[in-house]
Amino acid sequence: MPELPEVETTVAGLRPVLEGQRLTLVEPRRANLRRPFPIDLRQRMTGARVIELGRRAKYGLIVTDRDDVMIFHLGMSGRWRIDPAEIEKHDHLVLETEDGRRLVLNDPRRFGSVDLVRSDEIDSFAPFAVMGPEPLGDDFTGRYLKAATKDRKAPIKQLLLDQRTVAGLGNIYVCEALHMAGISPAKIGGQISGPRYDKLVIAIKQVLKAAIAAGGSSLRDFVRPDGELGYFAKDWLVYGREGQACHCGALVLRRVDSGRSTFYCRKCQK
Template sequence: MPELPEVETVRTGLSPVIEGETIIDANINRPNLRFAFPPRFCERLTGSRVIKLGRRAKYLLMTLSTDETLIAHLGMSGRFSIVTPDGPQPNTNPAHDHVVLRLSNDHCIIYNDPRRFGFMDLTPSATLNENRFLADLGPEPMGNGFSSKWLAEKFAGKTQSVKAALLDQRIIAGLGNIYVCEALYRAGIRPQTPAKEIDPSRLERLTICVRDVIGEAIKAGGSTLRDFAASDGALGYFQHRFSVYGRESEPCLRSECAGKVSRIVQSGRSSFYCPDCQH
């Protein structure tokens, strides 16, 4: 499920529990998720101290005292849970608890992922950005590298739809199906529009809308975290109202618009948009 805002929410929830702690014990319950765990995965984690929990795009980055970084991607259904020594057990199916880290503060971090589209890797921290999963990522939507100028450069000559282009992690990193739909709705751009056909002023608007949509979602995640992390240690999902995503044939939320939300399929995935206000 998780796109950038959800991963950021997981990071926010996990970091106070994990940063500064030593991994006393690491266990995996199967040899692979989407990909095989790297060689000697558990041995390389055991005894290391977690210096920092960071994020790049949809990847969690655990900087370790061993000069390696644990890279974790949640795929579609990955969750991290925090199990406190005397607290409740996470309400996930233990059959899909694939990674368990026991920390020096007696908390356990559990990675649960029914679909196993997630994956983990260990890479030298010094060459983190050369790692095969991170090397080709485009700019962070909230960072300085993302601008309408950058989009113009990347969209130039692109016959691909703007929907597909925004999902391309080399162009902008961290967006997924939901937030691309939301950003295009807010910007008033149809998802089918060929990327190269969007003029500079609309690209400027799109840039702002992407930033706003992601920024608001991160904020919403941070606020929901407080409520439910207390009762249940599972991190990764939060309730959020979307303007178009999942609202097929419901009314467009713009007060001056009488349109209904449409759903189309682009490259095998649903796109939601309002035909009356997106052109």
């Protein structure tokens, strides 16, 4: 599943094509993805001018001059294609601009979603209403994380993947950040000290910024809007490296937690 850096990279790729442009065509090509397309999507978006693009957690935001926000989620396999030579089977939403550009949302597995909300109601959009702070924002600090996990008995990895704790973190970057911070993924959240949380927050921000700068990870289904694969994967320290040497010389281990692979170093992470 595309994680926060992949969505940030996608939004950055869409921005020069969409921002400031009036939409001359908005055409859903089927009734639904994971859930139905908004019934009035075509009516409200056609003729609107895109004034801003942004991101909240793993969702992309397309804001128009009609005070509407189209919110998209890429699901497991979604991606935007820019100026495709032809429309393909799994292109489920088509946008065209006054400059003659075409953008299509392609999603073979159809686990993505498209929603439309008023700008002044975006904070009450159901997934956003319960989310914690953005991990790259100023509100996400070691002090916040210490308070949010006070007396919690769950492992720190599980707490970080809970969107109510922090918005947008996924399995890959949680594994990497915990390794960078030297914290075991199995460590009980309520038992981690303030200074260790300070170090963890720094690691989370560093690994996310590095991934965004590199264009996202190169997981099988993720392709940037310009058609290029991201290439942060080659810099992973533990994720996907089971049996290979950590920088300390010990072997990277893997176990399964709640159906997700956890990669870690027993020597480095306590």
